[in-house]
Amino acid sequence: MDLSPTTQLEMQRRMLRIRRFDERASRMVKRGQIPGTVHTSIGQEAQVVGACMALGDGDYMSGNHRSHGHPIGKGSPLGPLMAELVGKATGVCQGKGGSLHLADFAVGSLGESGIVGSSIPIATGAALSSKVLGNGKVSLAFFGDGAANQGCLYEAMNLAGVWKLPVVFLCENNQYALSTPAHTVTSGVIAERAAGFGMPGVRVEDGQDVLAVHEAVVEAVERARRGEGPSLVEVVTYRFNEHSEGLRLGTDYRDASEKAAWVERDPIVLFRQRLEREGVASAEELDALEAEVMAEVDEAVRFTDESPYPDPSVAFKDLYTEPIGAIA
Amino acid sequence: MTVMSYLGAIGAAQREAMEADERVVIIGEDVEANVYGTTGAGKSRKDKGDFLEMFGSNRIRNTPISEEVIVGSAIGAAMTGLRPIVDLSYSSFLYMAMDQFVNQAAKNRYMFGGQASIPVVFRSAMFYGLNTGAHHSDRPYPMFMNVPGLKIIVPATPYDAKGLLRTAVDTDDPVLTFEACMLWGSKGEVPEEEFWIPFGQARVARQGSDVTVVAISSAVPEALAAAEVLGEDGLSVEVIDPRTLVPFDTEAVIRSVQRTGRLVIADPAHRTCSAAAEISAIVAEEAFESLKAPIMRVTTPDTQIPFSPALEKQLYPNRAKIEDAIRRVTGLMANTSNPELTSPAPRM
Ligand SMILES: Cc1ncc(C[n+]2csc(CCOP(=O)(O)OP(=O)(O)O)c2C)c(N)n1
Numbered sequence: 001m002d003l004s005p006t007t008q009l010e011m012q013r014r015m016l017r018i019r020r021f022d023e024r025a026s027r028m029v030k031r032g033q034i035p036g037t038v039h040t041s042i043g044q045e046a047q048v049v050g051a052c053m054a055l056g057d058g059d060y061m062s063g064n065h066r067s068h069g070h071p072i073g074k075g076s077p078l079g080p081l082m083a084e085l086v087g088k089a090t091g092v093c094q095g096k097g098g099s100l101h102l103a104d105f106a107v108g109s110l111g112e113s114g115i116v117g118s119s120i121p122i123a124t125g126a127a128l129s130s131k132v133l134g135n136g137k138v139s140l141a142f143f144g145d146g147a148a149n150q151g152c153l154y155e156a157m158n159l160a161g162v163w164k165l166p167v168v169f170l171c172e173n174n175q176y177a178l179s180t181p182a183h184t185v186t187s188g189v190i191a192e193r194a195a196g197f198g199m200p201g202v203r204v205e206d207g208q209d210v211l212a213v214h215e216a217v218v219e220a221v222e223r224a225r226r227g228e229g230p231s232l233v234e235v236v237t238y239r240f241n242e243h244s245e246g247l248r249l250g251t252d253y254r255d256a257s258e259k260a261a262w263v264e265r266d267p268i269v270l271f272r273q274r275l276e277r278e279g280v281a282s283a284e285e286l287d288a289l290e291a292e293v294m295a296e297v298d299e300a301v302r303f304t305d306e307s308p309y310p311d312p313s314v315a316f317k318d319l320y321t322e323p324i325g326a327i328a
Numbered sequence: 329m330t331v332m333s334y335l336g337a338i339g340a341a342q343r344e345a346m347e348a349d350e351r352v353v354i355i356g357e358d359v360e361a362n363v364y365g366t367t368g369a370g371k372s373r374k375d376k377g378d379f380l381e382m383f384g385s386n387r388i389r390n391t392p393i394s395e396e397v398i399v400g401s402a403i404g405a406a407m408t409g410l411r412p413i414v415d416l417s418y419s420s421f422l423y424m425a426m427d428q429f430v431n432q433a434a435k436n437r438y439m440f441g442g443q444a445s446i447p448v449v450f451r452s453a454m455f456y457g458l459n460t461g462a463h464h465s466d467r468p469y470p471m472f473m474n475v476p477g478l479k480i481i482v483p484a485t486p487y488d489a490k491g492l493l494r495t496a497v498d499t500d501d502p503v504l505t506f507e508a509c510m511l512w513g514s515k516g517e518v519p520e521e522e523f524w525i526p527f528g529q530a531r532v533a534r535q536g537s538d539v540t541v542v543a544i545s546s547a548v549p550e551a552l553a554a555a556e557v558l559g560e561d562g563l564s565v566e567v568i569d570p571r572t573l574v575p576f577d578t579e580a581v582i583r584s585v586q587r588t589g590r591l592v593i594a595d596p597a598h599r600t601c602s603a604a605a606e607i608s609a610i611v612a613e614e615a616f617e618s619l620k621a622p623i624m625r626v627t628t629p630d631t632q633i634p635f636s637p638a639l640e641k642q643l644y645p646n647r648a649k650i651e652d653a654i655r656r657v658t659g660l661m662a663n664t665s666n667p668e669l670t671s672p673a674p675r676m
Contacts, residue, residue, distance in 0.1 A: 060408060094441035103440035110407060111440055115431045121397045122432060125404020132353055132386055133409055152427075155397035162392065318442035319477050321500040324528065324575040 041069030043240035046267030050213025078300035117150030127167035146177025166224035207237030341493035356415030395424035434477030465633035491525030528575035536566035547594035589620035
């Protein structure tokens with residue numbers, strides 16, 4: 001696949017944004033600066049960005065609890081995302097969503113979901129509206145290997161299959177659902193389940209390679225755009241951090257050497273080496289890119305710090321399009 | 329005006345809504361063949377497949393039996409530009425999609441800070457009283473009243489069925505409509521032209537001054553029949569049909585109770601945490617000093633619905649039970665002999 005240097009650098013930029021944003025969020029959780037929990041995509045950036053950048057600006061995407069990477073990958077600015085994690089009025093959801101429920105409709109991000117699997121039908125419905133309205137938009141549903149065992153995925157795949165909806169089901173197989181190894185709760189291979197619904201299912205074995213992910217998802221998106229219907233893409237990857245920041249499990253459910261081997265294959269390092277090797281960018285240019293992203297994250301934190309908390313009355317706003325009953 | 333059945337009125341509303349707005353689509357099981365009688369252009373069930381001919385398969389969509397994704401995809405479609413009407417046939421099937429109703433339909437607009445609205449209508453029939461047993465006889469609207477973010481309508485007449493449904497389709501929030509199959513065949517005058525009934529405005533189905541009866545859905549004709557009988561005894565019964573439970577017309581009920589001083593609520597749902605329970609609480613909070621007698625609820629007891637006609641029939645609020653309750657609160661009957669009026673299901 002021939003990608004322009006600009007596109008490749010943009011991939012690296014977005015992966016870095018996710019990494020630095022999540023690292024910062026992780027620190028802020030530990031310092032008590034972010035309430036609640038956050039789930040980082042550290043280690044999984046190639047999979048997120050490779051998939052998101054297979055979509056166009058107008059295309060739709062829904063995500064899950066491992067939530068910041070998806071809108072960042074889709075091009076969402078960092079300030080309002082960070083402000084949302086802290087619960088500020090300037091947050092992308094005005095402080096109503098928090099980490100688990102980021103949404104940025106301006107970039108086609110229809111929302112993350114704290115309920116595992118629950119956003120898959122939403123992306124499917126967005127694909128239905130594209131189909132009925134004939135606007136050519138494609139929709140992508142991110143979900144984990146744990147979510148792959150939720151029934152709604154199969155209802156959605158069947159419906160999308162019979163209606164030939166322009167949707168891509170993307171399984172982020174990081175091999176664990178919290179502490180549970182995927183193979184102990186998942187019968188067979190997730191990608192192969194596609195065959196039962198008459199749609200292509202591909203497994204990207206190296207989810208640390210952003211170009212490999214991108215290529216597979218581009219194919220699925222093109223197929224969707226041609227009106228040929230849905231696809232399932234399973235990407236094998238790994239999360240470097242704990243399931244959730246702040247969560248310290250008493251058991252070592254992951255083998256230290258297994259983890260070390262994956263950390264060795266850091267997708268951002270791998271892609272940087274490749275960009276240098278292939279002469280897409282010099283070491284200096286890549287250093288500058290990293291510095292730029294770092295500054296963007298600093299700026300997002302500054303924006304957050306300087307933002308006010310929402311007015312308490314806002315707790316009653318936006319439940320309905322117009323206020324009803326006693327609620328303002 | 330023309331005379332229409334309740335089902336015919338729903339069909340007419342759906343046709344008008346489809347004609348008025350290209351973004352309106354109907355999705356559900358067996359909607360293409362007009363099996364439930366609301367997706368044909370004519371007034372009867374014989375007019376099969378008319379909507380499919382009129383609007384095409386892009387807008388009239390038969391679904392697999394997959395309630396969770398039917399509901400979820402309608403939400404996603406509504407968030408991105410369509411105005412779907414979802415036919416879920418029996419209300420008992422809503423449970424299959426509980427996650428999508430509660431976690432997505434009701435919460436998305438709120439959680440995402442108002443970035444998208446969710447203009448979708450979920451239709452379902454409360455298919456009770458027809459010996460279909462516990463899996464098809466539910467009247468679950470109170471459960472959904474407990475979920476902020478959903479609007480809930482309970483049309484009791486053909487006129488309301490048409491006017492409320494048009495409003496539901498044009499509403500930018502998710503609306504659940506609970507249609508009682510007991511009312512399907514009922515006939516009434518309905519304008520042939522388009523009209524919309526605003527949500528949150530109760531209808532005074534009958535004026536009276538001695539007692540207020542708030543009746544929901546198929547309890548409305550039963551309450552009217554009870555009022556008729558009691559009228560012969562010289563009792564003036566006001567019957568209020570709230571028409572929409574969320575939003576609820578608190579004012580209309582309070583105003584009426586302030587005049588009559590007595591309240592009976594007839595609600596086909598189960599007694600515990602019913603709509604009747606909520607309405608009782610509202611009146612107790614806001615009009616306690618007007619009450620001359622305790623509020624009485626006539627509901628279905630807290631039991632599952634048995635199959636045998638001998639067992640099922642007695643359970644729902646009917647004219648006799650409503651009449652008894654009215655007699656009690658007006659002092660016409662000092663000690664009721666009907667324990668169902670006052671107690672939930674007998675505890676075993
Ligand atoms: C319906 C539901 N069940 C359980 C949970 C609790 N939970 C949150 S994340 C998670 C693991 C999900 O694993 P997976 O889908 O593989 O995503 P990953 O965390 O690995 O990215 C669980 C069990 C939940 N949020 N929702």
